[in-house]
Amino acid sequence: MEMVLEKQVKALSERTLRRLPRYIEILKRLKSEKIEFASSNMIADELGLDSIQVRKDLAATGVIGKPKLGFAIDELIFGIKHTLNWDNQTDAFLVGAGSLGSAILGYKTFSDHGLNIIAAFENEPSKVGEIINHITVLPIEKLSDMAYRMKVHIGVITVPADEAQKVADMMIEGGIKAIWNFAPVHLKVPDFVIVENAQLSHSLGVLTHKLAESLK
Amino acid sequence: MEMVLEKQVKALSERTLRRLPRYIEILKRLKSEKIEFASSNMIADELGLDSIQVRKDLAATGVIGKPKLGFAIDELIFGIKHTLNWDNQTDAFLVGAGSLGSAILGYKTFSDHGLNIIAAFENEPSKVGEIINHITVLPIEKLSDMAYRMKVHIGVITVPADEAQKVADMMIEGGIKAIWNFAPVHLKVPDFVIVENAQLSHSLGVLTHKLAESLK
DNA sequence: TTTTTATCGATATAAATATATCGATAAAAT
DNA sequence: ATTTTATCGATATATTTATATCGATAAAAA
Known part of the structure; x- marks a missing residue:
């Protein structure tokens, strides 16, 4: 070629x-x-x-x-x-409507940052049906199929560590191309999927280390 | 061992x-x-x-x-x-008990990461007195004095952008030496203060840019 | 016991990132 | 109209970070 x-x-x-x-x-x-x-x-x-x-x-x-x-x-x-492609908005799904997930759903400013979260998904039946900042929480089973049908390209993962890989797999099955991962695990994904890690612990480690050094 | x-x-x-x-x-x-x-x-x-x-x-x-x-x-x-100094715990104050602040207060695992949030502070009177994950929300006016008296060294900022610098100043007045900043502003602090920025938008920008490139 | 092996860790090289230098340029001052 | 000035942006250098090479070492196999 x-x-x-x-x-x-x-x-x-x-x-x-x-x-x-x-x-x-x-x-x-x-x-x-x-x-x-x-x-x-x-x-x-x-x-x-x-x-x-x-x-x-x-x-x-x-x-x-x-x-x-x-x-x-x-x-x-x-x-x-x-x-940054912030002059377009890309549709996204969020999985994990816990406290961090809810906080992210609450941010109105992501639309200025190219992100348009259109639905949230949950494992926990008691959370399904909730509406957070006008976004409905749906059962996780629907994730892959809806992502595929709606051509959603970004997935946000805010589930606990032990569920994250499973969620990533479902996202990829649904055709999601980029994952914003807040779960403290390294996700294994195919080469064509982009993963951006946003683990708080990474940033916290820098802080605690530097503070300890400065107090020496 | x-x-x-x-x-x-x-x-x-x-x-x-x-x-x-x-x-x-x-x-x-x-x-x-x-x-x-x-x-x-x-x-x-x-x-x-x-x-x-x-x-x-x-x-x-x-x-x-x-x-x-x-x-x-x-x-x-x-x-x-x-x-990383994660084998010690450093006391911290958090300011801004909004959704992100509350999410952070809810994390039990920060104690494994060297951080011990012992109090939260708020501007908003309606939030003062709330208890989130066993942590009491106090009025912002008490921040500097309490930080000084309790020798708290880490401050976590989860207030909106336009309040963040003011909060940082109060923290520094109270002797705080390291700031974990989630507000989307560049904080101006003296040289001896460590700032670790944890703005979500920085990580999101990498994601949206890479995704746009990959779809070209 | 001796040989083979996987892995470390020191040193060397390459790549990426940050900083410095300086001529070109257009606005502002003369 | 001419000179001065601040700033850009191209190119060059320095620094930091990542990757490669290879002898040393201790465990496992022979």
Whole structure:
């Protein structure tokens, strides 16, 4: 088979991707102060980063700055959102309507972040039928079939550790392509499925370690 | 069981720190299967990592492996927990008893991760006095003073964005040394204060971007 | 006991990421 | 209109992180 070379879109590193939402935060604040242009230096200062790094990150969004002025804020916010695909909403299912799951269902702001949770699923019969933030909790048995029929591409897992792999398998069976995993387990999935882990313990470990070091 | 841990030779990178909890997860599972030794290869395979990287990460904990056998699982779990300071519990205050705050208060497992949340605080008078998972919700006004008197070193922020900086300031006034920040804002704090950000949007951005790329 | 083997851990190399340098540019000042 | 200035963005360098190589070692097999 012959390789077709497309114009190489500058690949974004994961670290850059994680900084982009922070830039949006700063830019929105500057915008609310009626500022129209932001330089890489302003942004870097606000976040305690290096301005060269900010410029490099922003270069990956394709937005072009102006000498002496910096970046047009509106355009830059738009460009970052586009890069993150936050200017579209992708339908998602959430499984596990416990306290964390409910908290996530309660967030209205995910729609600004490209995520549209349209249904929740549960094992526990007593929770089925509940409505959380206008989202109905359905029985887990329906997950695969509904995901397939509704062409849902994102799954959010907020079940306990010992149920997570099973839930992931059901999601994949239903054609889900990306999993946002809050359960403290490593999910085994086929190569074509994207898993983004959001375990609180990972971040907590960094905190407790650094604190202990600093108190030495 | 006696365990002598070598003094830590090298500073741990943040990326290593974030992998350590994942090793614990695998090791506990292997242990539950009555396995006593784990090689770097076994661990790496389970997590889809490189065995050399696992060995390097584990070297940073000071635990020594045995040729042909690998690492003694009990000793290794202990060593990793020690490195993360998860063998001690540090008292913490949480501010913001909304849905995410309540979810965090509900986690019983944080005590296995070095965190002991002993009180929660709120702005909203209607929430003050509530008891969530045996933890009382107190008025925010008491935060600084109580933190100082009780020598609390960790603060967890789960308030909305526009209140977070104010809460951080109060925490620092009360002598808190490390902040686990879930609010979507960059906190400005003195150098001696550690901030670990746990914003969901950062992780979500990686997911939505990768999914969009994969569907191209 | 001797040999074979799997795995460690030290050192070396490669890749990714961050930081520095500097000419080009357009806005603002002169 | 000309000069000065701040900032960009391309390229170069440094640093950090990940991966490869290989001798040393202790367990298991012969």
